[in-house]
Amino acid sequence: MNKFLSFSVKKEVKLRHSAPQIWKVVSSPGNLELFHPFCKTNETIKWDNPDGKKDKLEYLSGLTYFRDFYQWEENVGYKLFIGTKEGKKSKVEWKITNQGKTSFLSIEIFPYLSSKYPLIINYLLFFTVVKPKLKNYLLSVLKGLVWYMDNKEPVKENQFGKHKWFSKVS
DSSP: OOOBOSOOEEEEEEESSOHHHHHHHHTSTTTHHHHOTTEEEEEEEEOSOTTOEEEEEEETTSOEEEEEEEEEETTTEEEEEEEOSSSOEEEEEEEEEEETTEEEEEEEEEOBOOTTSOHHHHHHHIIIIIHHHHHHHHHHHHHHHHHHHHHSSOOOTTTTOOOTTTSOOO
16 A cells, blocks of 8 residues: 655755755765765665666665655756665655745655554654654754755764664664
8 A cells, every 4th residue: 555644744944055056966876975964875776867766875774765766857856755675665855946046955755654553543653753753854964965065075974963763873
């Protein structure tokens, strides 16, 4: 059963850079290694292919997700599915909005609805666990992008704090 919650988590950041400058970073192969504070590796599987782009994201925690891009609009954004290789996938949308010398980048995650639980349990889990954790996660990723764009140097592991799901377990 392939359902998505009608719920989503979205965060946005303002950048002092043009849409093409942001696009150059977020659309390059292996881009997450530059600004994602929980990324151990971001290996390209298929990038210069007209049928779509795919990559593999290994988190500091050891969790490995695969990203399968299904919509790609230059200087605007992309949409993708993310999840384990054979497992359930969540939908993610990256969108750049240009406003002169500044731009906004938003990331919105539509988490997968588990068929293991009734709708009410999914609802409670989303608002009490998933949404707060994903908000924190997205804020760290977006802060990482701002850091990289402004300083032209990659972020450090957990630069903006650790995350229970994606940081290395101590």
